[in-house]
Amino acid sequence: MATQNDPQSGGRFTGHGAEWRDAKLSPEDARIATSWVELKIDKRSMLTTKQRVEDVRDIMWQLEKDGEIVVHRVTDEHEPAIAKTLYGWEKKIPTRRLWHHKSCGQCGNIPGYPASLLWLMNRLDIEYLDETDQTSCTAWNYHGSGIGNLESLSAVFLRNFHQAYVAAKAQGLPEGYYYPLVHCGTSFGNYKEVRGYLLQSATLREKVRKILAKLGRLVDGKLLIPEEIVHYSEWLHVMRERVKTLQEIDCSHIRATVHPACHVYKMVPQDVIYDDTVLDGNRVAVTTGLMQTLGTQVIDYSTWYDCCGFGFRHIISEREFTRSFAIDRKIRVAIDEARADVMVGHDTGCITTLDKNQWIGKAAGKPVDLPVLADCQFAALVCGAHPYKIVQSHWHASSTETLMEKLGIDWQAKKAEFMAYLEEVKAGKQENLYDPRRMITSGRGFIPIASRP
Amino acid sequence: MAHATSRVQKHVGDPVSDQPAVSRPELEEIFKDIQSDLRYDHELNGCLNCGICTATCPAAHYYDFSPREIVQLLWTENLEGIYDAMQEKIWACAQCYTCAARCPFGNSPGGLVMLMRETAIKHNMESARNVLRPFSRVMLKLISTGNQLAPDMITRDHFPDWGPNVSKIDAPLKILRRAIPMPTLNTTATAWEVNLKTSVELYTIWEETGVLKQLETIDVNLFDVITDIMDEKREDWKDWLDEQEGEKDDD
Numbered sequence: 001m002a003t004q005n006d007p008q009s010g011g012r013f014t015g016h017g018a019e020w021r022d023a024k025l026s027p028e029d030a031r032i033a034t035s036w037v038e039l040k041i042d043k044r045s046m047l048t049t050k051q052r053v054e055d056v057r058d059i060m061w062q063l064e065k066d067g068e069i070v071v072h073r074v075t076d077e078h079e080p081a082i083a084k085t086l087y088g089w090e091k092k093i094p095t096r097r098l099w100h101h102k103s104c105g106q107c108g109n110i111p112g113y114p115a116s117l118l119w120l121m122n123r124l125d126i127e128y129l130d131e132t133d134q135t136s137c138t139a140w141n142y143h144g145s146g147i148g149n150l151e152s153l154s155a156v157f158l159r160n161f162h163q164a165y166v167a168a169k170a171q172g173l174p175e176g177y178y179y180p181l182v183h184c185g186t187s188f189g190n191y192k193e194v195r196g197y198l199l200q201s202a203t204l205r206e207k208v209r210k211i212l213a214k215l216g217r218l219v220d221g222k223l224l225i226p227e228e229i230v231h232y233s234e235w236l237h238v239m240r241e242r243v244k245t246l247q248e249i250d251c252s253h254i255r256a257t258v259h260p261a262c263h264v265y266k267m268v269p270q271d272v273i274y275d276d277t278v279l280d281g282n283r284v285a286v287t288t289g290l291m292q293t294l295g296t297q298v299i300d301y302s303t304w305y306d307c308c309g310f311g312f313r314h315i316i317s318e319r320e321f322t323r324s325f326a327i328d329r330k331i332r333v334a335i336d337e338a339r340a341d342v343m344v345g346h347d348t349g350c351i352t353t354l355d356k357n358q359w360i361g362k363a364a365g366k367p368v369d370l371p372v373l374a375d376c377q378f379a380a381l382v383c384g385a386h387p388y389k390i391v392q393s394h395w396h397a398s399s400t401e402t403l404m405e406k407l408g409i410d411w412q413a414k415k416a417e418f419m420a421y422l423e424e425v426k427a428g429k430q431e432n433l434y435d436p437r438r439m440i441t442s443g444r445g446f447i448p449i450a451s452r453p
Numbered sequence: 454m455a456h457a458t459s460r461v462q463k464h465v466g467d468p469v470s471d472q473p474a475v476s477r478p479e480l481e482e483i484f485k486d487i488q489s490d491l492r493y494d495h496e497l498n499g500c501l502n503c504g505i506c507t508a509t510c511p512a513a514h515y516y517d518f519s520p521r522e523i524v525q526l527l528w529t530e531n532l533e534g535i536y537d538a539m540q541e542k543i544w545a546c547a548q549c550y551t552c553a554a555r556c557p558f559g560n561s562p563g564g565l566v567m568l569m570r571e572t573a574i575k576h577n578m579e580s581a582r583n584v585l586r587p588f589s590r591v592m593l594k595l596i597s598t599g600n601q602l603a604p605d606m607i608t609r610d611h612f613p614d615w616g617p618n619v620s621k622i623d624a625p626l627k628i629l630r631r632a633i634p635m636p637t638l639n640t641t642a643t644a645w646e647v648n649l650k651t652s653v654e655l656y657t658i659w660e661e662t663g664v665l666k667q668l669e670t671i672d673v674n675l676f677d678v679i680t681d682i683m684d685e686k687r688e689d690w691k692d693w694l695d696e697q698e699g700e701k702d703d704d
Contacts, residue, residue: 108644135599146570307549359616
């Protein structure tokens with residue numbers, strides 16, 4: 001009698017047990033049979049094969065028409081560039097008159113990240129405002145701890161974007177003059193998600209409208225919703241040809257790997273820029289497009305889609321996970337597969353994780369050494385920015401010096417210049433990218449424009 | 454002979470006993486809290502157990518955690534299983550949302566985990582208290598200032614595993630911060646200088662949205678410290694407003 005375990009019985013059909021039989025497919029047939037798995041992993045189709053989602057901007061325009069919200073528009077004065085997103089929808093990227101929505105992780109830990117961005121804007125004569133009236137998006141804390149909720153995230157989003165809308169009044173300029181440019185990838189993903197829920201839920205809108213009213217943060221009694229939520233990497237992407245005009249250092253010999261940030265392209269993926277000229281449109285276009293334009297060799301690697309290991313909570317309290325993932329799934333792969341000279345990213349937590357978690361590899365017998373920079377830092381570096389005064393590479397734990405040597409930058413001389421500059425700073429002689437009087441737009445320390453000497 | 458209590462027995466009761474550790478009404482209340490979030494129906498649309506989410510999940514590489522399991526527990530309304538997962542598993546998720554990007558059903562297991570974390574806090578679960586204790590520095594900074602992270606938190610003492618190159622230049626933090634060419638960043642206790650008015654506005658948001666209540670539930674000492682700071686800053690802001698009124702009257 002055949003038993004259940006008898007491979008001849010036909011009694012089991014899972015295909016995973018002793019009854020398993022080799023199908024004896026040719027290598028080519030085997031490749032065809034499993035190619036869909038590869039497609040799911042590697043191709044943009046992982047998103048496009050799903051049912052199309054609605055464009056929440058349609059709801060936004062209807063709500064404005066119904067008199068329920070006001071939309072902060074990207075106007076001609078912001079000189080928008082048009083980019084195509086996942087489904088081919090158009091996204092307006094403002095290129096000038098920008099309000100910098102800073103990132104707490106960048107400013108606190110990788111200050112050369114925002115400084116490089118502002119330096120590029122100065123070189124390209126882009127008008128902007130960097131002010132003190134803004135909070136973190138609070139999403140790092142939320143994703144790490146669970147402290148916070150949809151209402152708090154929504155209220156913080158609306159408060160900060162309202163401030164962006166009114167900030168120019170401190171300079172005697174009209175509302176809506178500046179358009180917010182979000183620096184952090186988590187802020188970017190979180191704000192887009194929250195905007196979607198606000199547009200879809202009248203209940204949520206009503207709850208936060210009451211809070212925003214208490215704060216005096218309504219426009220004509222209505223919530224203010226931004227037409228587009230724009231990440232700085234999108235600005236860099238549409239400006240990449242203009243950035244290239246500033247380039248002083250050839251980097252055609254540099255093998256670059258890109259770490260696309262999860263919260264930039266996996267949250268609200270329908271709003272993410274893809275470009276057929278950038279790796280055939282199979283990867284998010286930002287950063288990769290810039291690196292290609294600057295002339296680096298962008299090398300693909302098998303774990304490009306993996307996260308960095310940041311984990312929000314993990315980088316603080318479960319660092320074994322963070323550093324293991326960062327080393328094993330990202331840094332070592334980029335070194336072994338791509339023989340990379342640098343890993344470039346576009347988000348706060350990723351740069352921190354990938355940069356800071358290499359040294360500990362020695363303790364586990366996994367020594368790794370790969371310079372890690374944000375895209376704007378790399379761009380600033382090859383456009384002639386000072387590696388220490390502007391790019392602030394001394395805050396990076398990874399071997400940025402190795403990269404600088406490959407780029408022909410005498411980092412030791414530059415470091416000596418910076419050490420001398422620190423003496424000037426001690427004496428109160430500090431160089432700034434903009435007039436410090438602009439940074440306070442209300443409250444204590446605000447100097448009305450008419451009173452400025 | 455006495456035998457060790459398993460985690461399942463500890464948190465959801467002995468499966469062969471009539472005496473569950475957690476009452477049915479409490480399990481139902483917890484599930485109701487998760488399900489009542491307006492995001493729930495958006496994040497959960499169905500599940501065929503395909504496992505793409507788990508195959509691509511970074512936390513699943515290292516922990517006893519599976520986004521597929523989370524989705525299945527919620528989809529099948531397995532209240533005991535949901536409660537058990539809230540004791541540890543939900544805190545393993547790295548919140549990368551790779552699962553959401555990949556799910557053919559458009560589910561967001563990572564998003565569902567957030568609803569479960571919020572609920573774990575609301576119900577003052579021991580797991581939430583334990584897991585969040587090392588996170589209190591971030592919460593203190595964020596809730597009292599509006600900044601989640603500050604330069605004075607990134608030191609060799611706090612991150613010895615980052616090695617000696619956390620700062621490659623040996624100079625006082627204050628000087629290094631002043632050497633950043635963005636005046637808003639010349640700070641050490643916050644990532645950027647935050648306007649006092651901004652912090653005070655944020656306090657209203659925390660109060661109105663129940664965030665302070667969450668904090669009080671999970672860590673009453675931290676709550677006390679933060680509310681003291683809030684009171685001081687509000688007083689400062691009020692003083693400044695009074696000064697302005699005074700100056701107007703003088704004019």
